[in-house]
Amino acid sequence: MKMRHLVFLAVFMGGLIAIAQLGSSLRSGSAAPPALDAARTDKFDLLCAGEVFTGNETKEPFHDRFRIDLEQGKWCREKCERIFKIASAEPGYLKLAVAGSHGDGNSLSIDRVSGELSGQFKMGALDSTTFASCKRAPFSDFPKTKF
Numbered sequence: 001m002k003m004r005h006l007v008f009l010a011v012f013m014g015g016l017i018a019i020a021q022l023g024s025s026l027r028s029g030s031a032a033p034p035a036l037d038a039a040r041t042d043k044f045d046l047l048c049a050g051e052v053f054t055g056n057e058t059k060e061p062f063h064d065r066f067r068i069d070l071e072q073g074k075w076c077r078e079k080c081e082r083i084f085k086i087a088s089a090e091p092g093y094l095k096l097a098v099a100g101s102h103g104d105g106n107s108l109s110i111d112r113v114s115g116e117l118s119g120q121f122k123m124g125a126l127d128s129t130t131f132a133s134c135k136r137a138p139f140s141d142f143p144k145t146k147f
Helices: 003-027 034-041
Strands: 043-054 060-071 073-078 092-098 105-111 117-121 126-137
Touching: 043 117, 060 092, 060 126
Parallel strands: none
Antiparallel strands: 043 060, 043 126, 060 073, 092 105, 105 117, 117 126
């Protein structure tokens, strides 16, 4: 047999073995294939708890749920009344919102390694800073649209 036929046969047989192993693992109820696992990790909720500090040093408790879909680049809060685009998603950091160019607006970031959330809200004289710890939860999905 020629060398290229042997290479083709080895690749073909390797593929058949991988398919057989995948079928066996699915029948036995073990974990999903890596491609499906990767898709699952792109959609999740974050349950965050911490504190909000206002400009006059007042401290209040903060609790919020964020729904995040990295695949579609979307996120929302709590009841998901409004869906936003994710500003940027990096392996170690998630920026949900970036403050507007005039200094007003929201800035909301999450450290994907530590789970720490930091947020800044500034609109005119109103100013607050949020710090919280977030834990991953199953994705609760976005509301269905009517059109």
